[in-house]
Amino acid sequence: MPMSENDQDTHIIEAVGRSKIVIKDGKVTEVSGSRIRHCPLAKKFALPVDDITPDAVRANIEHRMESWGMCRSHRSVCGRAEFVGFGASELIGSGLSSKSLDAAVLACDGAGTVIATSPELVQGIGGRMSGLVSTSPLKDEMDRIEQNGGFILDRTTAKVDQVLGVSRASAQGFRTIAVTVASADDAVSIRKDHPDAFIFGVHLSGISEEDAARIISVSDIVTACASKWIWELAGPRALVQAGTAVPVFALTPQGKRLILEKIERTDRPVLITGSKLPSYGPEVPQPLI
Template sequence: MDEHIIEAAGKCRVVIRNGKVVDVGIPLISDCPLARRFTCPVNEMTPEAIRDNIQNRIDSFGMCTPHRDIISKEAFVGFGASEVISTSLKSRFIDAAVIVCDGAGTVVVTKPEMAQGIGGRMSGLISTSPIADVIDRINEGGGIVADPLHASLDPLAGVHIAKKAGYEHLVVTIHDPEDARTIREYDPDAIIIAVHTTGYSAEDAEIVRQYADIVTACASRTIREICGPYAILQAGSSVPVYALTQAGKHLILLRMAVIEYPLFTAHTDLPVTGEKCPRPLI
């Protein structure tokens, strides 16, 4: 079955089949400043608005279809995971990135434009089905699909494959905190970015604090409370991104160096909370 399940706009479960949104859950938050800035904005957190946003992504760049665009040079947010990863690949600070792609599952990419094209406009991927055209284009572009038969989401398998291919310096995105632990045990030097953290328990946030290098706060109260005080660098204040290690800090500084618009930096205690945060934090 061609089925793809994502979490969008604050832990809202969305099911896509054959290029159409077929089911939208009830959003768990009522407002998100980032969602208001989408190409198809979600100004009010309703199932109808979220459905329109996801269908717009399907129609505009082929998300969850054989027409999926996987190459992009456009940065959509300042310090999103894909923007940080693509900058790090371009600077050659890392050799490869282990990320996920709808229609392909866990993939290993080495080209900045592919990292940005795959991750830049995609919400939290929970499960996906293999799409041959998408897998073929990733392979033709120099990427590696970890499980082309099932398109499974398995970052540790992606790390294994990347190492086997000869890539030593990796960045890995994770959603399940336990993946941060297992990847750190297997590859102590991997740079781990925890993404889509809305709804994390206190235990989840503590695992990420111990094992991740960068964490996106999303609409997570526990990430702000548990990881925020341990941050050594914070990017953004409404939906902050925390660097928890020197390696994570370096990746964000690389990103800062190539941003063309003005930036403000200051020495202060962290975390810093912006006036416009997602509501409620969960």
């Protein structure tokens, strides 16, 4: 169903411990309280969030909108700068560079579900993006995505549908397809219909124990975020843990290989050591939810 005129420029995202942020007509109109107080990753944002309050979250989101155009028509869609060593976009981009992946299905503000085929487009879309709940189509942005080799699932509505996105990528002839998912239902459906898909669970803070178990059972990599259940259930099953503050857990040989490929390609120093997992660093999100 087409959106009403009042919904033509509305974007809803979740960030920094599941704060709900509503952006309308290029302005932040709503920020709900976060479920966590501190996050070591948020302290490293371009505009750091030390104490997680609605005012601090608002300032951070407005900084993203001003600096690279999030939820605005002039949004940057390509990038090379890496913001975390083992984030979803960094790992998937590395996989595209090494040719172990040939497409990625991502969620992008202003475009909805996107099929990306270059590391630069993956990093530009996902490097600084938070959890996208829903979005409105921004024509100029979608044009730039397509000009840079991307495919938009639905230009009319900019809907977010990762299940359909993987099916579309498969129909277009892509074979090694990575997809970011925040829903256990989506992850299970994708694994059933596309057994060879590379599933990357993201934005999992606050997920229930049942859904955490379900998404872990079908994912190749999951991000711990501030999820008590991802830490407790994915950690002991992981083949590799990358990071200790807000880590990712590789749950399959394919997930492990993607992390090792990223290590091979990086110039950053990396510590590798055997350990019982999960390994908690001196700082983790507080509280885990």
